[in-house]
Every structure is written in structure tokens, then in C-alpha cells.
Amino acid sequence: MGIAKRAGRSAMLARHFLLAVLALMTGLVVIPDASAQTTYTVCSKQGSELDLNRASTSGMRAKLSNTNYFGPGGTVAPEQMAFQSLSSVNSGSLAACDIFIGGGFPENLSVAETQAIRTWVNSGNRFVIAGCDSSSQLLCGPNGLQRSLTNISSGFGVSLNFSLAYNPLTCGGVSGVDTYGGAATVISSLAGDATLATHNGTYTGQPAAIAPDLVAPEFLMTADPDMYGSSGNGVIGNSAIASSDQSVFVLNSFKFAADALSGRLQNPQCPVDYNSAGDLEIGLTASAASVSVGGTVDFEIEVANTGGASVGDIEALFEVPAGFSFVSEAGPGSYDSASGVWTLGALNPGDSVTLIVTATAAAVGSPQARAEITRANLPDSDSAPNAGFGEDDLADGLNDDDEASLAMTIQPGGPTVSGRVFEDNGAGGSTAHDGVFAGNEAGIGGVRILARDAGGAVIARTESDGDGLYTIVLPNNSAGSQVTLHAVRAGGEWRYVSGAPGDLPAAADTLASHGEVSFTPVPGADYSGVDIGQVRRPQLKAPRLASLSPGQSVVLGHTFTATTAGTVDLTLSDIEASPASAFTQALFADTDCDGVIGLAETVVSGSLGVAAGDETCLLVRVSAAPGIPGDSRLDYTLMADFAYAGTALGEELANDDRVTVSPEGALELTKQVCNLTVSACDAASGTGFAPANTGRPGDVLIYRIGFENPGPDAIDEVDIHDDTPAYSRLTATGPDVVAAPAGLSCMLVSPAAPAAGYAGDLHWQCSGQMSAGDQGVVSFEVAVDE
Known part of the structure; x- marks a missing residue:
């Protein structure tokens, strides 16, 4: 320059x-x-x-x-x-x-x-x-x-x-x-x-x-x-x-x-503007301040911009303390475990970011964990990012909030418990749900294993490795007192199904139902073979919405996917028609999964035996009686009652379908949901969306409604009705028309002025002509009530 x-x-x-x-x-x-x-x-x-x-x-x-x-x-x-x-x-x-x-x-x-x-x-x-x-x-x-x-x-x-x-x-x-x-x-x-x-x-x-x-x-x-x-x-x-x-x-x-x-060159900082100031703060917490050798600790480092100016080029330093060995990290930006430098970019006023560094205790001692902001493109209003710990950075008597420290204690290792978390689904000819790792059954990595004392406090933790293996080291002082070992579910789609307490003494075993086992360890003991079986829950896809003309029929497709061995009963229940005699409905097994009820397809009856990976295609045929009014409607639930083989465990899955009558012609709709708080959601492509999802209070969910004209003729007008789910309200983002068919112009008509906090009916109206085979997508975003 x-x-x-x-x-x-x-x-x-x-x-x-x-x-x-x-x-x-x-x-x-x-x-x-x-x-x-x-x-x-x-x-x-x-x-x-x-x-x-x-x-x-x-x-x-x-x-x-x-x-x-x-x-x-x-x-x-x-x-x-x-x-x-x-x-x-x-x-x-x-x-x-x-x-x-x-x-x-x-x-x-x-x-x-x-x-x-x-x-x-x-x-x-x-x-x-x-x-x-x-x-x-x-x-x-x-x-x-x-x-x-x-x-x-x-x-x-x-x-x-x-x-x-x-x-x-x-x-x-x-x-x-x-x-x-x-x-x-x-x-x-x-x-x-x-x-x-x-x-x-x-x-x-x-x-x-x-x-x-x-x-x-x-x-x-x-x-x-x-x-x-x-x-x-x-x-x-x-x-x-x-x-x-x-x-x-x-x-x-x-x-x-x-x-x-002044001896401050360990963290050099060179701002680009000395007449503006930011105010960055750093916080440091640990999942446990005291841990035994072999135990795992999560260090959580949070950097927040509490000032009124945007700050860029931010770096922080967190070196894994002496006596610990680095395991993994999770968070925005990039973290170099060798140097301890966390490069996190820019923060706007009010924003904060968090890095989680997981480490294993390797040597007895009393190390100190330290975190410090080491670089920014603006000076800080109350601290200097390159000054040493314990110093008054600016010699101004103000708190230096660009650094944080924690006193840690690493104790000698106490009793240990080891085993495996695995998918007990009977793959490769093994027996499902028996608590025995065999055949082609796979270990599950990244599962958190927690040990709690009699009061419920977490006293040790670890994670299973890529093969599902784990070893958790209990504190020395846990011997002689009740300890409960808990394997956290691998995710919302997983459930506990089996377990083997191994050589734990006098174990109270609820591994199959809750992934837990309670026991009283003795000093210096090493307990092995404590295995926990989990399986993915089976899936039933997907709730459907359709419209048809009086005297016509429509076929709605569903799929049941088995993730493990068992039996499933498939039925239509909670059938509500208005008028009462306006519709007939029947459930068929689509044996060739072509979406057409052919001569080989039969009405579903009785229980169906399934194994991991089996996919059962289903078709619901709905017929509307001639001459019925335009506001006629049919609601029903497709139920899948699944029983896990060799256990008393079961699963109830449901898809709620709705069929309405429109004198203009048939319209088929598909509704899916994605949890934006925990994953990426692309309403245009459908990436991240599924027929069902889970949400915690405060989570943001996006609902995606796809609509298609499956018939041979064009449809002149299209109306799409839905409502916000119970215990949720619209966010400020509001409902959206993601993609409209070429011949249609779509807009939200109810509510007329959507605002954050709204709960109730949603109505999109599309004018123009929707050709045969055309598709469109609308969506809306809600926050789960806290």
C-alpha cells in the first residue's frame, strides 16, 4: 500500500x-x-x-x-x-x-x-x-x-x-x-x-x-x-x-x-484503531473442578462482546492444563490444541461464542486452567489482552475481564468401570436386544457416560470411543457409597433396549429401560463388561394432507422403516369424517413400493415380522362419495405398534392424515419439521427435515409443507391450511412461501400481519393455475414455549 x-x-x-x-x-x-x-x-x-x-x-x-x-x-x-x-x-x-x-x-x-x-x-x-x-x-x-x-x-x-x-x-x-x-x-x-x-x-x-x-x-x-x-x-x-x-x-x-x-510479549496485540474501544469478556468453567486420573473434564470457554462496538480479529488462548491430555474440541472458529489458540473472528455487540475443550486427567496434581483474550482489532475499555495474569492491565483499578482461571484438582484414580455402548439390533445374524455384542452389531461412539453419587451429583464422566468402548474412573472417595452409572442416549432417535451389568457387585440393573445401573464399588476395583445396548427407534413417514373432488379417490403413501428386529401392527384409527358417510378408506401393503395399488397389493391385516433395515411401503386409499359438500373432511391416524423382539418394550408411531374435498381437484401435501436450534435446515431442498422431531423449551422449529398436483388435470386455485402446533408460537421470521409453482402466485392471508408470539390458524392462498405434476413449498417457524 x-x-x-x-x-x-x-x-x-x-x-x-x-x-x-x-x-x-x-x-x-x-x-x-x-x-x-x-x-x-x-x-x-x-x-x-x-x-x-x-x-x-x-x-x-x-x-x-x-x-x-x-x-x-x-x-x-x-x-x-x-x-x-x-x-x-x-x-x-x-x-x-x-x-x-x-x-x-x-x-x-x-x-x-x-x-x-x-x-x-x-x-x-x-x-x-x-x-x-x-x-x-x-x-x-x-x-x-x-x-x-x-x-x-x-x-x-x-x-x-x-x-x-x-x-x-x-x-x-x-x-x-x-x-x-x-x-x-x-x-x-x-x-x-x-x-x-x-x-x-x-x-x-x-x-x-x-x-x-x-x-x-x-x-x-x-x-x-x-x-x-x-x-x-x-x-x-x-x-x-x-x-x-x-x-x-x-x-x-x-x-x-x-x-x-514490561514482559508482556507472550500475547502481542496490535489494534487498528486506538480511538474506539471494545469490551470483550471471557469466562471459563469446567464440568468438574476435581477429577481422578483417567477421568474426563469439559472445559467451557465463553467470549462475549459486552460493549457497544463490533470487534474483529479476535483470538483467545486456552492451553490444556498440565496433567491433562487433549481429547476433542467443539465450537465456532478454529482451535489449535497444540498452541491453545482459538481463532474466533468477529463479534457484534451482545454476541457471545463458546468453545468446549474435552480433556482427560493423566497425572495427579493441582493445575490451574487459564483462558485469556489475546488479540482484537480494537483496544479494550477495561483490560489489555496482552497483559499477564494477575496484573492490573491498564493500571486503572478496574477489573480485567479478559482473563479467567480455574483451580483444578487431579486425584489418584479410584475404582474403574469399563464396557461398550453398541447398537443391539441383531445385525449379521446375531440376536437382537440380548445385551451381547455380536455379529455385525456396531459400537456407538460419542456417548456420554456419567457417574453420579447417591445425591445425584456427577462425580465422573467420559465418552465412548469410535468402537463404543469406554472406561470411567471413579473418585477414590466413592468406594463404599452407592454410585449410579448412566449412559446418555446417543440422540433423540435412540432408545435403551438392553444391558449387561458385567461383574459389578450387587447391581440394581435398569440398563434396558433407562441405561442405568447402581452399585457400591470397593476400593481399587476394576469392573468390566458393563455393556449398554441402544437402538434407533423405527420410523413411520410421513403425515399427509390431500384434497380431492367429490366422487374421486386419492392414494396417500407412507413408509415404515425397521431399525431392529421385532413385529409391527399397522392400522387406521381415530377416523373422523364430516359428513359421517362421506368417505371410505383402506390400508394396503405396497409390495413393490411403486405408489400404485395393483392387483398384487392386499389390505394390511395382522402382525408383520421385520428385521433391521426392512422397509414396508404402505398406501391409504381414500374415496369421496359423489355429491358431498365442498367443506367435507376426513381425519385419521395411521398407527404402527412396534414390539422389540425378545423384550416387553414397545413403540407407538403415528402419522396423522387429513383429506379435504375441493371442487377444483386433488392436491397432495407433505408436512415435515426440522429443529433449527440443533441442526441446519434448508426448507427449499428439504435437507434436515423429517416427519417428526424433538424440541426443548426455547428451541426453534421450522415446519415445511410441500404441495403437489398429482392428478392429470390442472388446478385453478390452491388453498393451504395449517395451524401452529400446541405449546409453540411464531417467531419474528414469520411464515414464508419458499417455492411457488410457475403458474401460481401464493401469499399468506391468515394471519394478515404475522408477528412473533402468534398462535393459531395459518392460511396460504394461491391464485392462478397449477399444472399436473407441479410442486410448491411453504413454511413457518415457531419457538417452543419455555
Whole structure:
């Protein structure tokens, strides 16, 4: 990215670059107490290009003096900046300095002065900013900071050796960044063998190297001294307010210096705007504060934007505590378990996101879990994301809500229980529902296994692996007291069907009905073979709505799918017709599943034996008597009573159908539902939708009604009626016409003005002509009452 520069600057000086070097005490990294240091003194050589008393650097000094930026409560750093111009540079005059900025053209430094600066840098926690116009600059040369600089071409810059990189504008050594008029900006250690070309003949910026580490850098460089003053003062601005990209670069550079001197570089942060502030908060909870070796803990990290501004480029840090091993993570953004960095993007005011990290206790100890916000594109109103734990980040006495910690306890392992959660459906010729894992029956992964004490409190937890195997470690103090082991259902479509208590002592076994078993463990015992059988519930699809003309018949198709072995009774019940004699109905087995009642199809009667995966196609034929009125209606329920083989367990499934009379012709409708709170729902394609679903209070459900003209003739008018389900109300999204057939124009006519909270009748009216075979979709969204 280019920058317009003030006229009058010579071509040679326009090609300058800036080199900043941080050197910490050799052999010892000194991390001072940030709260004890309230002021950093910035020194410069009188008359040098970067002398802060010069008019060309007044804009930089004004911003560094702004107490809204630097000082207690400042958005850049809690330390203030003081300035001192040195007439001569020696050990005595440097003693009062924390940061030295010098060099450039003119440099005005002697060999003795550059050697004094080198000694000063190596004697403590110091920061040096050096502007080196060419390899002849003494401060950066062999007599000064002992850098080997090689001119790329006459007047165009130098070649530098470095090992780490840092970009004060973007905070992280991003490849291919043009740093507002200069080439790449880097910070690195003094020793290194990589080479950076700082300029080329067209003055375009060179790519920066990527920094793998910023714990103790010693080298800050930008390829243009104008970034800090001189002719660049025009884009820095003379006021105390940082309003340009280049002025933000200046603040970020000195923020880096202050953070380096105060030991805050473990989490560098470089905002892009210091005049606006966000307010991010982080929270950290654990499913259990105390766990035994082998036990599992869920750490929940929540980041919330409680301020009034949108904040982007957010990163948080959560490293799995010592003594734990990472198992899995779930949440938005991306989480790197190796580094602990959670990249979560942007948050609008009032928004929050949660990451769940699951870990297993591996070693006895008392570790501390920590979470911290480490990066954002705005400063924070009451904390600094790159300050250490326990510090008053801004030295303002306010709570630092960008960090959270938890004291954890890992105890020696107590009694263990192991087994398998599996789909006990008789696959592969095995016996279904017998609690024995055999044949082609599959393990079920991801099932939560909980252990509760006599009071119901969770004392241990784990999850089954991909093969369904699990081991749960109980606390030492659980021995001698009643413990209840509970396997949570794999999902809403699953149910318990069998279990084997293995070698648990005196077990009270309700595994088959509730997935639970209670027992009293003894110290040091290892109980195995505690297996839990679950199966998917069978399915009956799908509720149907249809219309027909007097004297006509319509066929409504349904499908029963068995997920395990058993028998099913299929019947039509709760038949209500108005008028009473207006309809006849019969249930047929569609043996070839072609949707047509042929000569081979017979009326369903008696029980039908099924195995896992069997699909039974069903057809309900409804006939309307001639001459019946246009408001005639038939309601009935298709029932599937399923009995699980070898058990007393059963399942009742129902599809409610409705057939209405319309003098205009037949219309067939299909109704499905999707829980938007827990899954993705696409009403256009039907992805995520099913004939039935489950919802908790507060969940949002989308109902999808597909309508089709199955007859040979066109239909002139179409009306679709429904109503909001019991215990639910419309959301603000409102009913929608998802897809209308080409010849129809559809709209919602009741309610006339849908609003969130409405419950009652829904009526869509379509005008025009619906050709034979045409299809359409309408939908509505409700929230389950809390």
C-alpha cells in the first residue's frame, strides 16, 4: 500500500529504512514488575534525524505524550512516555534512558557513542530504535549493534539477516504486507541466517518473514524512516490523535517497546484503531473442578462482546492444563490444541461464542486452567489482552475481564468401570436386544457416560470411543457409597433396549429401560463388561394432507422403516369424517413400493415380522362419495405398534392424515419439521427435515409443507391450511412461501400481519393455475414455549 509523502524530501532520504533493535540482558531475560514502572524515558541524540525535539518528529511525540494512549488507563500501554534529548551519548547520559531512538540522516553519532549504546543495550532491559540509511550507518554497523548490512543497489536499501519476524501494524509477521510506504517490517533476534531484501528498484514493499516466536525478540525493523517522522510527518499528523494508518503504526511500534520492557510479549496485540474501544469478556468453567486420573473434564470457554462496538480479529488462548491430555474440541472458529489458540473472528455487540475443550486427567496434581483474550482489532475499555495474569492491565483499578482461571484438582484414580455402548439390533445374524455384542452389531461412539453419587451429583464422566468402548474412573472417595452409572442416549432417535451389568457387585440393573445401573464399588476395583445396548427407534413417514373432488379417490403413501428386529401392527384409527358417510378408506401393503395399488397389493391385516433395515411401503386409499359438500373432511391416524423382539418394550408411531374435498381437484401435501436450534435446515431442498422431531423449551422449529398436483388435470386455485402446533408460537421470521409453482402466485392471508408470539390458524392462498405434476413449498417457524 502506498502513501503520499510531503514534497521536498530528497530521493535518497525517501529510500531510507528504519531498523529497531531490542536487546535483553545476555543470558538472562529480565521481566520487571509492570506495575512498578509507570514511565519510560525515550532518549535521542540532539540534531539527529529522529531527535524527538525536531519539528519533523513533533507529530510522533504528540501522540506518544497523549495520556489517553500511554499512561494508566491508556489504550496503548499503562506506562507514560517521557523524552530526553542527549547532547552527548555515553554511559552516564544513557543511564536514565529506557528507549533510545537514533540514526537516520543525519546520524550525528560517533564510534564511541555507538559502542556506548551497544554496552547499554546489553547491560539491562533496554530498547533501541535505529534508523539506518545505508551500510555506512555507525549505529547499526560493526562498531554499534554489530549488524552486517549490505546495500542492494545504490541508494535503494540494505539486506538484513534475521530469524524472527514481526509486523507492528498487523502484529504477527504476515507475508506479503506492504507497511504503508516502506517495505516489510520485522522484529527478530540479533543472530540469524535468513536474508531480507528491504527495497527494490520500484520501492514496493517486500514480503515479511513469518514469526514463530515473540517471547524475546531483539530486532524491530521497518524499511522506511519516514514511518516515524521526517517527511512522513504529513501522514502521521501533527495532532495528538492517531487518525491514520501510519500513526497507528507508530503507536503499535512503541506499544511493542513498552510491552517488551514490561514482559508482556507472550500475547502481542496490535489494534487498528486506538480511538474506539471494545469490551470483550471471557469466562471459563469446567464440568468438574476435581477429577481422578483417567477421568474426563469439559472445559467451557465463553467470549462475549459486552460493549457497544463490533470487534474483529479476535483470538483467545486456552492451553490444556498440565496433567491433562487433549481429547476433542467443539465450537465456532478454529482451535489449535497444540498452541491453545482459538481463532474466533468477529463479534457484534451482545454476541457471545463458546468453545468446549474435552480433556482427560493423566497425572495427579493441582493445575490451574487459564483462558485469556489475546488479540482484537480494537483496544479494550477495561483490560489489555496482552497483559499477564494477575496484573492490573491498564493500571486503572478496574477489573480485567479478559482473563479467567480455574483451580483444578487431579486425584489418584479410584475404582474403574469399563464396557461398550453398541447398537443391539441383531445385525449379521446375531440376536437382537440380548445385551451381547455380536455379529455385525456396531459400537456407538460419542456417548456420554456419567457417574453420579447417591445425591445425584456427577462425580465422573467420559465418552465412548469410535468402537463404543469406554472406561470411567471413579473418585477414590466413592468406594463404599452407592454410585449410579448412566449412559446418555446417543440422540433423540435412540432408545435403551438392553444391558449387561458385567461383574459389578450387587447391581440394581435398569440398563434396558433407562441405561442405568447402581452399585457400591470397593476400593481399587476394576469392573468390566458393563455393556449398554441402544437402538434407533423405527420410523413411520410421513403425515399427509390431500384434497380431492367429490366422487374421486386419492392414494396417500407412507413408509415404515425397521431399525431392529421385532413385529409391527399397522392400522387406521381415530377416523373422523364430516359428513359421517362421506368417505371410505383402506390400508394396503405396497409390495413393490411403486405408489400404485395393483392387483398384487392386499389390505394390511395382522402382525408383520421385520428385521433391521426392512422397509414396508404402505398406501391409504381414500374415496369421496359423489355429491358431498365442498367443506367435507376426513381425519385419521395411521398407527404402527412396534414390539422389540425378545423384550416387553414397545413403540407407538403415528402419522396423522387429513383429506379435504375441493371442487377444483386433488392436491397432495407433505408436512415435515426440522429443529433449527440443533441442526441446519434448508426448507427449499428439504435437507434436515423429517416427519417428526424433538424440541426443548426455547428451541426453534421450522415446519415445511410441500404441495403437489398429482392428478392429470390442472388446478385453478390452491388453498393451504395449517395451524401452529400446541405449546409453540411464531417467531419474528414469520411464515414464508419458499417455492411457488410457475403458474401460481401464493401469499399468506391468515394471519394478515404475522408477528412473533402468534398462535393459531395459518392460511396460504394461491391464485392462478397449477399444472399436473407441479410442486410448491411453504413454511413457518415457531419457538417452543419455555
